[in-house]
Structures are given as C-alpha cells and as structure tokens.
Amino acid sequence: MIKVTLIGAGNVAQHLISTFLTATDIEIVQVYSRNPTTIIPEIDSKKIISNFSDLKEADVYIIAISDDAIASVSSQLPFENRLVVHTSGAAPLDSLNGKNRKGVFYPLQTFTKGKPVNFKVIPMCLETSIPEDYPILEKVATAISDNVHAINSHQRKALHVAAVFVNNFTNYLYQLGNEICIENHVPFDILKPLILETAEKLLTLSPKEAQTGPAKRNDVSTIEAHESFLSNENQSTIYKILTQSIQNHGKKL
C-alpha cells in the first residue's frame, strides 16, 4: 500500500482523488486545500486539511495546482527529504523546492470538470530527480494506469508543445467549423461523426497517411472556391495559412 497525499483541489486533483479511491494499492492519507469546501464529497472529511502544519507522513506528496504556485507551495511544506511531485506538463522539475526529493507525475490528458475519465488508458509521464524514487512513483502510476512512461524534462516539454497542437489548436479548428455552420444555418452536429472518425483514424493510420483534402491534392479550383466562400477574415487567414503549409510540407525550401 502506497501512501499518497494530494495538495490541491482543482480539476486534476479531483480526478486523481476519484481514481485513487478506486485503486486498491493506494491509500490517500490527506488532501490539502486552501478552501476545503471544494473537495469532492467521496473523501472522508477528516482527511481534508487546510494548514500545511497538519500534513502527516506519506510516501508521495502530489502537488496538483497551477504552474505559477508550485514553487511557493513546495517551499512552504514543513518537512524535508520526502518525495514531492508536481502534475504539470509545462513546469520544470526544478520549480519544486530543493529541500525535498523532486518528481513529476504528469497525466497527459484534458480533464473536464464533472466528466469521469478512464485513467487506465491515460499516459502517465513520470520523472524523478533521483533514480531510487522512480519505482515509488511508478507504483502509484501503475495502480491507476496501464500506460506509464519515463519521460525526461526535455521530452515532457516536447509533449506539452505537441499537445497544444493536437488538443488546443485542434479544438480551435472545431470552433471555427462551428462558427461557419452557425453563419450558414447548418447544425454543427452534422460534423461530429467526421470529427470522431478523423481522430479514430489515427489508431490505424499515421497522420501523414491519413492526410486528405484539397490542399493535399493541390485542388486549386476547390481551394479558390473555399477562399471566396469565407467572408470572415480570421477564418480566411487560417484557411490560407494551413492550406499553404500543407502544400509546402515536406518540400525543401
């Protein structure tokens, strides 16, 4: 049984708490929250604390808070030489205060408040400042996920940037698609099966193999028809730049 304490009560913390409660090898020792009323109801209220001085011994302290607050919170912990990890894709390992052993416990997923996620398939990206701590963190991760990876800080940075492309930017393209539907009085729902299939295709094809469309085929008349259809300047700019980028992709400049 590994003893885990959560520090934070935001979206990621709440999802971790829910999944740790179902894991047989994990004991949640405590949950720290500045505002204890926000903690999910399933947790025993005696375990919820709001003073760092009440923190008990645990094998791992997981800080799941905003990146900006990691340095400050980790410096306020009233103990030394314990394993303290953060859950951020973007924050460096060294944003954690040096008085404790450092690590990263980064679940690479987008969490929506109130929507349960299946942690078994979520990639858990782990890093520890000293190799001896890796097996401890790995045990915590494998207790909830079948998809555990040792990822160093440079790799994590790359994953975080790549995630912006495939998650944030992709969702923004969905938003522009939705906008075009609204402006032309067609239900956006009509596009949802296509959106799902586009994502699911990656399970059998690489994105390069899956690439289709007028830009890829260099179908100039369709591209021109689309450009003249789009009267919104923002949509039109994004259309042109992504089309050109697809057309030039892989070509030597």
Next chain:
Amino acid sequence: MIKVTLIGAGNVAQHLISTFLTATDIEIVQVYSRNPTTIIPEIDSKKIISNFSDLKEADVYIIAISDDAIASVSSQLPFENRLVVHTSGAAPLDSLNGKNRKGVFYPLQTFTKGKPVNFKVIPMCLETSIPEDYPILEKVATAISDNVHAINSHQRKALHVAAVFVNNFTNYLYQLGNEICIENHVPFDILKPLILETAEKLLTLSPKEAQTGPAKRNDVSTIEAHESFLSNENQSTIYKILTQSIQNHGKKL
C-alpha cells in the same frame, strides 16, 4: 424495394456498395466501372458493366466519381428524365447534366480504403432539383443511415469548407504533433488518448466551452517557452498564428 445503380468504383462507391448490400430495402441493379476489376468482390459479376449502353432502368443512379468528371459522365448517360445524383460535397447540383432529374447524395464522412464504416451514424446530406424526387432519395438514405438531412447547395458548400477545418486541417495538426514527437524522441502514441478525448469532448461541450490552453488563458510565459522550444519554422509559424487567433477571437477589432 428501391432500385439503385452505382456509377463509379472509387472509395466512396465501394463503401456505398458494401452498405447497400446489407440494406434490405435497396436493390443494387448495376455497378458501372471503367475498369471492372476494381469492383469489390461481394457484388454479382453480371451486375458489373463498363459500357453506359448496358445501363438498365433504376430508380436512382448514384454517380460516385471525382468532381471533375461529374459533368462529362452525366452527359454520357443514354437516357433522360431519370433521377441522377452525385455524392460530392463540393460540386454544385448543376454540375450534373440537365437532361436528367438532378440530386445530391452526400455522405459527410472521411472514407479510408479497406476500413469499414458504420453508415448508420453518417450524416447523409440530400438535395434534389425537384421536390417530388426528395422522398425517393430520402428512402435510399434512410435505408442505410439514421442521420439524414435536407441540405441545400449553399449549406453543403458551408459544410464542405467547415469539414476542411475539422478534418483536413485537424489531421495536419496531428501531423505537426507527430513531427514534434519524432524530433524529440517521444512516441506519438502518448498523444493518442488526448486526441480522442479532444474529439469526444464535443459530445458534451461546445468547442467554445472546451477551449483550454496557454493561448486561451493568455499565459504569456508558457507561450514564450513554447515559441522558443520550436526551432522548425513551419511549426513555429503555425503556433504563432493560431495562438494569436485564439487570443483575438471574439474581440472586436
């Protein structure tokens, strides 16, 4: 029982043939192909023809060929005043020759050769030049799909442009994400659960509600860190433009 003849043997035609064969209300009269060896094996070989003069009477002729060839092929049909439809999202209704009654039978999905699709959920976008033909086309569509819509030419154009954003451009962002992974020695597989969740989120949230990330939060330090991480000029250009577009989105200029 509705009698349907397919003209064409490409990807869309093949998927339509497979699904029509399983539909109890549809009889495939014939399949026309210039090169009959490419037809899927399940179809009775006597039904496969390669001369327009062999075409028999049918309730609907579905032309599933490249957009450029629709005008020419529809003009070569040796009959008049029958219902002839194309399957294109981009081609206008009037690309069909005027000697027959015209229509559009557009399945809004991305088809991969050899990968079966569940037509039941595919949006079928229908249009006919005369209202009396709509119920015929609707019967063909509802025989294979539960997701049938009357979509006029303007709406179809909008859907086709929007589909480029949510399918072609999105897949291109997957490709850039894959590239960043390769360059930094992390497996792209780690991003696949995130990609799927980003698409599935739309079943419960609008893209606007689902938008997250450094651009949306205006998290300047993360944006700067990402921009300095990206050494590839194409990746860096796309990153900057989409970030700016997200930041400015909805603002009055």
